[in-house]
Amino acid sequence: MRALLEAALLRAWLRRGWLACVFWPVSKLFQLIIQFRLGLIMLGYKSQTRLAVPVIMVGNIFIGGTGKTPLVIWLAQQLKRAGKHPGVISRGYGASAETISEVWTDSLASVVGDEPLLIAQRTSCPVMVGRDRVAAGRALLEAYPKTDVIISDDGLQHYALARDVEILMFDQRGVGNGYLLPAGPLREPVSRRRDFTVLNAPLGVSVTGIGDQVLRMQLIPDTLFCLAAPEQKTSLAQMNGRRITAAAGIGHPERYFAMLRAAGLQFDELALQDHHAFTSETFRTIDADIILITEKDAVKCRQLAELRNDVRIWVVPVSAQLDAGFAAQLLKMISEK
Known part of the structure; x- marks a missing residue:
């Protein structure tokens, strides 16, 4: 029943119907709260913690899955091929562990989360999960001091952790009706800053309103x-x-x-x-x-x-396929950081 209700809500968020109109005033209040939080950070009233290595943040503003996990796996594999030693941190959605936990290839998905477990199995990189991403990043660096770049699986809205590169993901649903929660499917305005925009959609599928210079990602079945x-x-x-x-x-x-x-x-x-x-x-x-x-x-x-x-x-299984030039741009940006 819950899955059916969520599916119905997502369908409603793809258009500007009565539901969007009813909740539009609440969504504007939600936007003000977001802007207030960001303002506190920009003015220095709320601090961010910067880790000792560059942090790549992979996330989305459209509620629900847009293909972040395959992209995180692709990024980790590309970084390893370039001679880097990446590590991954994640919230571990559905994870029961209350503290910071390392993900092993035989960990229980119910404890560490299904996506972090898949990332650990596919990449052989160190993976730490925890609600506090700063603490997860610190624990990873302490356990694996050779780590020279951290990929955060989701966490765009976890502002306590400073990031050096932000990758914003969309799929063929684009921005839906363009409204923020609860009138629409967006956690933040589509105008939010990012370094890269990635569209996870088949060739031939065009999406408007997600920004310029969009990189296309395809999921290829293995x-x-x-x-x-x-x-x-x-x-x-x-x-x-x-x-x-x-x-x-x-x-x-x-x-x-x-x-x-x-x-x-x-x-x-x-x-x-x-x-x-x-x-x-x-x-x-x-x-x-x-x-x-x-x-x-x-x-x-x-x-x-x-x-x-x-x-x-x-x-x-699926593997992400992206323009090879993306990896080169990312490595250049990391080296500059």
Whole structure:
């Protein structure tokens, strides 16, 4: 029920209907509060903490998922290829840990969060999670003193942490109706400062109102693997002709479904709430030969024996694809900092 209500609210925020009109005065008050907080920082009444290494902040102002995690993974991989030693800090959405926690490749997603766990598994970089990003950054640097750049997974609105590079992400929904919460889907005005704007959308999809000099990111599906037997691999094309259910517990499931349709697959959709808490019952009543899940969901499913041993479940990993020039620009900016 909650997932249905959230989906209905997001649909309403894509246009300027009655809901936007009713809450427009409240959204203007929300904007004043944001501007007041920023003003305190600019005037020096509220301090920011600067870490000993450059900080790259990856975030969005559109509420919900826009593809930050694949971009964080791409950034970490690019920095490592350039000889850097990146580390990642994250809030760890849904994490139960109250203190700063290091993410290991076998950590429980329920403790550290599904996205930080996926980042740790894909990048082999040190990852720390915690509500206090300054404390998380300090803990990471203390544990891994060779770290020379930190990537913050989300946290644009965590103003206590000073940042050297800000990357603002959008997807094909753009800015929605352009209003701030609760009249629209935006946490901050679209005019907020940033160093880079990244649009996560397929080629041919144009979005207006997100700024100039937009870098395009595409999510490309990698080789699929069976959750019960990861050594078994295949491609999306080889899934044709099977009875398929595609499940996604991510911020914008339709983006995942559109990618599968573009690969020529026909399937039943199972849109789950973002950061869905999987149980042994999640897929029990699904009548399908194949259940396709996202890599983000896989880190949780493999920690449940009933799902880990379900031979119907196949994982669809994706990799971010961006202009190679972006990495060069980023490295230049870091070196200048």
